[in-house]
Amino acid sequence: MTLLAPPDQDTSDAPDPEKGTHHWVTPAxxxxxxxxxxxxxxxxxxxxxxxxxxxxxxxxxxxxxxxxxxxxxxxxxxxxxxxxxxxxxxxxxxxxxxxxxxxxxxxxxxxxxxxxxxxxxxxxxxxxxxxxxxxxxxxxxxxxxxxxxxxxxxxxxxxxxxxxxxxxxxxxxxxxxxxxxxxxxxxxxxxxxxxxxxxxxxxxxxxxxxxxxxxxxxxxxxxxxxxxxxxxxxxxxxxxxxxxxxxxxxxxxxxxxxxxxxxxxxxxxxxxxxxxxxxxxxxxxxxxxxxxxxxxxxxxxxxxxxxxxxxxxxxxxxxxxxxxxxxxxxxxxxxxxxxxxxxxxxxxxxxxxxxxxxxxxxLREPFGHYWAGGPDFAAAARTIEKYYVPGDAIVYNRTQEEALSLGVAYYLPRDLRLRDVFLAESPVDRDDLAALQCPVPSACLRGEKRIWLVVSGNETDPLNGLPADQAAALRAHYRPYGAERPSGLTVALLVRAS
Structure with a gap:
């Protein structure tokens, strides 16, 4: 039995071969x-x-x-x-x-x-x-x-x-x-x-x-x-x-x-x-x-x-x-x-x-879009939103994962503003997907009283989750105040040392 009709015959509305004659329009x-x-x-x-x-x-x-x-x-x-x-x-x-x-x-x-x-x-x-x-x-x-x-x-x-x-x-x-x-x-x-x-x-x-x-x-x-x-x-x-x-x-x-x-x-x-x-x-x-x-x-x-x-x-x-x-x-x-x-x-x-x-x-579980668990960006954002004080800043470890900043930003309220401390040039400004980080981290600090820190994993000392130069710049002026560890992430609050 052949698959298609002769060259000039349109079978788009042809009768179904299984049932003899049907209405000429394919049923919806x-x-x-x-x-x-x-x-x-x-x-x-x-x-x-x-x-x-x-x-x-x-x-x-x-x-x-x-x-x-x-x-x-x-x-x-x-x-x-x-x-x-x-x-x-x-x-x-x-x-x-x-x-x-x-x-x-x-x-x-x-x-x-x-x-x-x-x-x-x-x-x-x-x-x-x-x-x-x-x-x-x-x-x-x-x-x-x-x-x-x-x-x-x-x-x-x-x-x-x-x-x-x-x-x-x-x-x-x-x-x-x-x-x-x-x-x-x-x-x-x-x-x-x-x-x-x-x-x-x-x-x-x-x-x-x-x-x-x-x-x-x-x-x-x-x-x-x-x-x-x-x-x-x-x-x-x-x-x-x-x-x-x-x-x-x-x-x-x-x-x-x-x-x-x-x-x-x-x-x-x-x-x-x-x-x-x-x-x-x-x-x-x-x-x-x-x-x-x-x-x-x-x-x-x-x-x-x-x-x-x-x-x-x-x-x-x-x-x-x-x-x-x-x-x-x-x-x-x-x-x-x-x-x-x-x-x-x-x-x-x-x-x-x-x-x-x-x-x-x-597939419909909270981490259904990850093969084996994943970072809980929503929980991280809830933590920051709950304890947020105007003037707070934030630091991400972009060397671990660029999605950290995107994930937290997506779940944060759009009107909640946090200065990204070590961000020199954003992906939007670069017409790219990756950001450009501050080459001299200590020069990018502006005396903020509180800085949120988001890194991958469950670090005992959250500063260990940052590149060495960034961690050193923060240690010189800030101390950890508290931390929460939602799935796959560590969210810590750093306060300026007196």
Missing amino acids: GLWLWPSMITLIVGTYRIGRPLMGRDELTSWDVSGRTVGQVLATVQHVDAVLGTYYLILHFWRTLFGDSATALRLPSALAMAGAAACVALIGRRLFGRRAGVAGGLLFALIPGVSRFAHEARPYGLVMLTVSLAALLLLRALDRPGSPWRWAAYALGLVAVGLSHLIALTCLTGHLALVVMRGRRERRVWLGFCLAVLAGAACVCPVVMLGRTQTARQIWWIAKPEAWGLLDIWSQLFYSGLCAGMVMLLAMVACRERREAVVFCAVSAVAPVLLIWALSHGHISYFYFRYMLFTLPAFAVLAGAGLAAVARSRPALVSALAALAVVTAPDQQS
């Missing part, structure tokens, strides 16, 4: 239910987890003016510039609470679920599409990044949309407008995250299979890819100059990484196993559809793994989350094949929800 419930369920699951307790380190960067950069954002991405994070601009305009309208900052990701993930359902319907039939969309909603990794103020939800949406636009273009390979729409889809993928362009491996596999029957497919595909590449080329060139600084910390993957990566992507080893088992069941379905989904799900991971053995490693699970929609489409087809009645389908999805419930719950 096909995509609406998966989208709504994904949104409900993704927004459940969306504001409860503490802001993660990367989320604090999103908050920081998106709070700058448009000109400052554009200047910043000239030096760092060029590949995320589009996301920062989107978040900048979003928070202008809806504020910068954790819920507000994360909501665009939840909405994008809901859109990705709709695309999964529509892709599944085109490739395997209506029931498979609905099953795939609902299954996508229940994957813990989807929920995790539906409430993350980072671009990964947007990446999943753009990759899914690009695949859907490719299928529409293949329905009518002679239509320049459909290929233009697909090219714009690729531009959106590249602007959301360059590594996600490895999704082209799956697209190429489908074009190779279809191109055997219709040569116009090759012309449209090649022109669309070239046009898309030309549009994102400036980001590629700028991003290449920043990779050594941005992702130097990613280790080169070993062979074991190809096995371990799947549980990380799904945020549940059990869910990963169940989805892959259902995907293997789908291998009995339409060959071209199975090849397209399988290559889209697996080939990018293999390609990124291979490329990561060069000068720079890109093998980090977050960068490959965009493969989850392809897994969901394929698993949806397998689920529809084994659960042939509606009660059976609902029961299977309910079983998956029950099995993954512990993983879902853990």
